[in-house]
Amino acid sequence: MGIDYSEYKVLVVDDVKTNVLLLKVMLEQEKLQIITAQDGYAALDILSKEKIDLLLLDVMMPGINGFELAEKLKSSKEYSSIPILFITALSSIEEIVKGFQLGGSDYITKPFNREELIARVRHQISLIHAKEVILKQTEELKQAIEARDKLYAVIAHDLRSPISSLKMILNVLTLNAEERKLDAGFIEMLNSGNEISEQVFSLLDNLLKWTKSQLGFLEPIFQSFNLTEIVSGVAEVLHPSAKLKHIKFNLDIEPVVTVSMDIDMMKSVLRNLIVNAIKFSNTHSTISISLKTNEHEAIMEVRDQGCGISPE
Known part of the structure; x- marks a missing residue:
C-alpha cells in the first residue's frame, strides 16, 4: 500500500x-x-x-x-x-x-541537492508510516486476542456447568452399575464415559482460568480451609477414572491440614496433578498421594508408577 x-x-x-x-x-x-x-x-x-x-x-x-x-x-x-x-x-x-x-x-x-533532499525526507516519512502501520496492526491484534479470550471464557463457562453435571451423573451410574453387578461391557462404557467427562471438565476448567488470567479477571480469593478434605474429595471424584485402568489410590494424609489460599485454584492444581498421574500410569499400578506438614508449610506429593519423563 x-x-x-x-x-x-x-x-x-x-x-x-x-x-x-x-x-x-x-x-x-x-x-x-x-x-x-x-x-x-x-x-x-x-x-x-x-x-x-x-x-x-x-x-x-x-x-x-x-x-x-x-x-x-x-x-x-x-x-x-x-x-x-x-x-x-x-x-x-x-x-x-x-x-x-x-x-x-x-x-x-x-x-x-533536490534529489538527495527528497530521498532523505521520503525515507523518514516511510519510517514514520511503517511505525504507524505496526502500531495499528498491534492494536488490532491486541483487540482480536482480547475478543478471542472473551469468547473462550464464555464457551468454557457455559460448557463447564453441564459437563460438571454430566460427570456427576456418570459417577452415580457407574457406582450403581457396579453395585447391581450389571454387564461388564456396560460398566466399562460408563467408566470410559466418566473418564472422558473428567478430562473435558479439567480442560474447560483450565481454559476458563487461563482466559480469566489473560484478561486480568483472575483474582485469587484467600480463605482458610482444611486441605485434607479437598485432597480426599478430588481423589474420590477421580477414583472412577483410575478404576478404569485398575489403578489404586494410596492416600497418606494428615487428618487436619489448615491452609490459606484460593480453594478453586487449589482444586484445579490437585485435579491436574492426579489426572496426569492417571493418564501416564501403567494399568494395575498405584498412585500415592501424601499430605503432611512441618513447622512452616504443608507438603503434598503425587507419585505414580508411569513411564516418567525422557532425559532429552
Whole structure:
C-alpha cells in the first residue's frame, strides 16, 4: 500500500528566508504539508499547536540553535518521538556525530541537492508510516486476542456447568452399575464415559482460568480451609477414572491440614496433578498421594508408577 504524503506535516526551521522558501517549494511538490518557522522559539510555539510528523532543523540559528532545540525536544516526552533531520553547512565529522548523539535521524548539507533532499525526507516519512502501520496492526491484534479470550471464557463457562453435571451423573451410574453387578461391557462404557467427562471438565476448567488470567479477571480469593478434605474429595471424584485402568489410590494424609489460599485454584492444581498421574500410569499400578506438614508449610506429593519423563 502506497504512502499518502499529503497526510504528513513537516516543520521547516531556518533563519534564512530563501532557504525556507526553497525547502517549502520543493517539499510541497511532493504533496507534503509544510509549516515554516524562522527561529527556535517560533518552532516551539508551532509544536505546541500542531501535530508535526517530521522536523527539518537548521543548526546555525540565532537564539536557540538547532542542536540546543533538538536537545530540548528529545528531553521532552511530548516531542521526543518526532524525527529530526538536521540542515547544516557544517561538514566536520564531529558536528555530524553530535547531531546524531542529540537524537537526530539524518542530516542534509547546504547547498541543497533536490534529489538527495527528497530521498532523505521520503525515507523518514516511510519510517514514520511503517511505525504507524505496526502500531495499528498491534492494536488490532491486541483487540482480536482480547475478543478471542472473551469468547473462550464464555464457551468454557457455559460448557463447564453441564459437563460438571454430566460427570456427576456418570459417577452415580457407574457406582450403581457396579453395585447391581450389571454387564461388564456396560460398566466399562460408563467408566470410559466418566473418564472422558473428567478430562473435558479439567480442560474447560483450565481454559476458563487461563482466559480469566489473560484478561486480568483472575483474582485469587484467600480463605482458610482444611486441605485434607479437598485432597480426599478430588481423589474420590477421580477414583472412577483410575478404576478404569485398575489403578489404586494410596492416600497418606494428615487428618487436619489448615491452609490459606484460593480453594478453586487449589482444586484445579490437585485435579491436574492426579489426572496426569492417571493418564501416564501403567494399568494395575498405584498412585500415592501424601499430605503432611512441618513447622512452616504443608507438603503434598503425587507419585505414580508411569513411564516418567525422557532425559532429552
